[in-house]
Amino acid sequence: MDDIRELFDYFSEISSAVHKKDAISEAENNLIRAKMELCGNCQKWMTIACKKESLQKTGYKKGPSMNEPACKEFLRSVQSLNLIEERTQELKKLNLE
DSSP: OHHHHHHHHHHHHHHHHHHHHHHHHHHHHHHHHHHSOBGGGBTTTTSTTOSTTSBOTTSOBOOOOTTSBOOTTOOBOHHHHHHHHHHHHHHHHHHHO
């Protein structure tokens, strides 16, 4: 009977390690996405200053541009900086556990 308990304990440890590795991998991917220079992470996005959201000669907007690659005038928004910090802390916490 003890052998079965030891076996279940062993598989439980393996399962916990796999779940932790998956959580770390997901947190790393979330951080990578948060650091990407996309229009939606720019402080000019959805404002008059955004070239991709500006009106064309036809009167129509060029957008939507949220997940478009950023232009040369990219300025990271405060919300994006906060998200990067949040994702970094999340990853550090998982690595310390």
